[in-house]
Amino acid sequence: MMTKQITERELVLAILMEVTQQNVYSHIALESVLQKYQYLDKKERAFITRVTEGTLEHMIEIDYILNQFSNVKVNKMKPVIRNILRSAVYQLKYMDSVPDSAVCNEAVKLAVKKGFRNLRGFVNGVLRNVARGLDTVEYPSEGMERLAIRYSMPEWILKLWLKSYDEEIVEKMLQDFQKEKPLTIRCNESKISPEDLKKKLEKQGVLVQYHSYLPYALEIRGYDYLGELEAFQNGDFYVQDISSMLVGEIAAPKEGSYVIDVCAAPGGKALHIAEKMHGTGFVEARDLSEYKTGLIEANILRSKMENIRAVQMDAEIFDEASVGKADLVIADLPCSGLGVLGKKTDLKYKAAEEGVKELAGLQKRILKNAQAYVRPGGVLIYSTCTVNPEENIENVHWFLKEFPEFSLDSIQDKVCTKLRDSVEEEGCLQLIPGVHKSDGFFIARFIK
Numbered sequence: 001m002m003t004k005q006i007t008e009r010e011l012v013l014a015i016l017m018e019v020t021q022q023n024v025y026s027h028i029a030l031e032s033v034l035q036k037y038q039y040l041d042k043k044e045r046a047f048i049t050r051v052t053e054g055t056l057e058h059m060i061e062i063d064y065i066l067n068q069f070s071n072v073k074v075n076k077m078k079p080v081i082r083n084i085l086r087s088a089v090y091q092l093k094y095m096d097s098v099p100d101s102a103v104c105n106e107a108v109k110l111a112v113k114k115g116f117r118n119l120r121g122f123v124n125g126v127l128r129n130v131a132r133g134l135d136t137v138e139y140p141s142e143g144m145e146r147l148a149i150r151y152s153m154p155e156w157i158l159k160l161w162l163k164s165y166d167e168e169i170v171e172k173m174l175q176d177f178q179k180e181k182p183l184t185i186r187c188n189e190s191k192i193s194p195e196d197l198k199k200k201l202e203k204q205g206v207l208v209q210y211h212s213y214l215p216y217a218l219e220i221r222g223y224d225y226l227g228e229l230e231a232f233q234n235g236d237f238y239v240q241d242i243s244s245m246l247v248g249e250i251a252a253p254k255e256g257s258y259v260i261d262v263c264a265a266p267g268g269k270a271l272h273i274a275e276k277m278h279g280t281g282f283v284e285a286r287d288l289s290e291y292k293t294g295l296i297e298a299n300i301l302r303s304k305m306e307n308i309r310a311v312q313m314d315a316e317i318f319d320e321a322s323v324g325k326a327d328l329v330i331a332d333l334p335c336s337g338l339g340v341l342g343k344k345t346d347l348k349y350k351a352a353e354e355g356v357k358e359l360a361g362l363q364k365r366i367l368k369n370a371q372a373y374v375r376p377g378g379v380l381i382y383s384t385c386t387v388n389p390e391e392n393i394e395n396v397h398w399f400l401k402e403f404p405e406f407s408l409d410s411i412q413d414k415v416c417t418k419l420r421d422s423v424e425e426e427g428c429l430q431l432i433p434g435v436h437k438s439d440g441f442f443i444a445r446f447i448k
Contacts, residue, residue: 060152172434177342182219235302243441248272257327265292274308283308335384339440392442
């Protein structure tokens, strides 16, 4: 059980404060708390995770609700009070298992504990009004405002998507982002078969299903702490979305290839490619910082792969020594991340419209360097975890114009039958959440 000193809701508040006030990424803040308080039981960890992620995921809607019931508007509240109220409204609206009275009482206690005794009446009054009036809240019924409030999505992102996709597709994406999904893992086939991995995980009480796109991709749920699973410690699998695995499939490396991954952290794609070469060839997994190469090294160590190493290198700086050397270059480039909002719930509040244009420019600069490392006859894979054409297909068209020695290479035979109708211009695949069973992701295969 939790100690008397600190409660579950207090830890939720601490994470929300870090994310909203100090700009820390939610998955980092949450993971840090769960690691620090490893003695928490499964139920307590699940509560902290759900309330933190849920509050952030629904924050625009929650603020809209609070503004209906509070005389003090959300943006005028003290940050601590604002986040106590937000997490409480999430519980009132989305968690039937917690009685309304308990939500209100615990929020008041937390406000007092944090030094706001004089606001306990305000907190209590607002939450009791919300609890009584939730069913009477009127939501916008049409247009951009309906989508923004209903799915807690900033309007600038909706405008961006509605330029490229019709409203039905955009709403499918938004619905998919808010669905609870299993964790997707890639079986390390150099060590264990997917069938044996499934049996091994099920012995530890994990619920396991095969993903319909790839035979070595599994979906898992029902575990407590990933790090406690013997199969994880042993490097039998790697946590990776199906879209990211498809990079390895579409890259289709030949045995003995020399591969450069220019932005590799945390190393999933590079390890997948090393595995696909069955211990032959060599993968140089590069990234910008010591921290990022450290993540790659930790994953290499766990996987026990020997035909791969991590190298600290800035992809924006041209590497003369690599010119014309690589059979395969992977350029999975920095992007707005708007395809993975289901996993990174707070990214939508941190991203900015001007940032999308800057990132599209950064991608061009890195692609300009990366293409030079490909030997004649070699392959370049360009991928991003977004659904924004400016960072995807528009950059493909720019690249083909700028570097006519490259052409798109057919990928029809490299994807499963379920995805073949989604292949664009022979060599490109745009995955859309809610349409495909994956994150939002883009992959293009070029040959030199």
